[in-house]
Amino acid sequence: MHVVVPFAADRPKTRLADTLDTDERREFADAMLRDVLAALDAVPRSLEVTVLSTGPVDGVDAAIEIDERPLTPAVNDRLGTAPTAVVMADLALATPDALTELFAAEADLAIAAGLGGGTNAFLARDSAFRVDYHGASYRDHLAIAREEGLSVREVDSRLLAVDIDEPADLAELLLHGDGAARDWLVDAGFELSVGGGRVEVVRE
């Protein structure tokens, strides 16, 4: 099974710009990519993993393909031969178990929603599937599958749903993470702040 991990090397994590500076965002994004690759590496299944990056990536143990185009055409060009999975590089909570459940699904399309309507991971076993990451992509992807007559399995996973995009997501990583990205945040001075509602993060 081929697994594509798209990675925005040029403008990583722009929605964290108020929280981390440019160099920090790149370091943090690199750490999350390493976590995702480590989780994939621990899946008990033969996977051929490619990082699909908009620019050079150092220090990861995977094949890198550079493609400077936007996400949608870059991914669609890799979907010709099924089965192909696409797993986002900011799923720093993804575990081998959660990924294994996705990869074990037998539907033409197994798909895991992200918070806020995105598509965080999918496995297409039918080459008719194509992506459109603009807007609320999860709904669009279900619609594309329906148009193509594909069977769909919606994978219900919190660990695949939490992509680390916004400051509130950093709390999820401190609460539940145990890899390079969590270590990076702790080293950068972030800690949990427990108030009345959801836990937040503060930086020392």
Next chain:
Amino acid sequence: MHVVVPFAADRPKTRLADTLDTDERREFADAMLRDVLAALDAVPRSLEVTVLSTGPVDGVDAAIEIDERPLTPAVNDRLGTAPTAVVMADLALATPDALTELFAAEADLAIAAGLGGGTNAFLARDSAFRVDYHGASYRDHLAIAREEGLSVREVDSRLLAVDIDEPADLAELLLHGDGAARDWLVDAGFELSVGGGRVEVVRE
């Protein structure tokens, strides 16, 4: 199996106070409670469901117990006889499948995290377990289980993780819901707003 559904009838959904007025918050909370009870009703397993409410509740088809105390002592008083599950009343995305997976877990404690460090649902098969909902309760509950020597199964479910507490959660309900609470939101004029990042809601 006994299932307790705690419900704050007196001060529902205070973190939505900027989005919904007091009467609306109560109507919306009632609709979410109905959705949770409907999901429990569709679980293929014999469940004895009790709504543990701080005040009167109308229009639901379940036993109601009134307990005006804070959540922690009120729930702990119901944990004497195992197995007992506790499922929050604002899990408007909860499906029978997600709940069935929780209830099927054989560990002493099966537990599903909420976003932001909360505990959205659990099943205690050992009467030594007790709750402490103050602060980041998920970590505290894992610690309590560890202290008591209980086996733990962490249930990985987005549908159980999204409690509808904050304005951003309304988008999740419009994206993925299909019950009374989603209908209430639509009737109240809420719709999705698709921008550059996560989908948000706007009110007409």
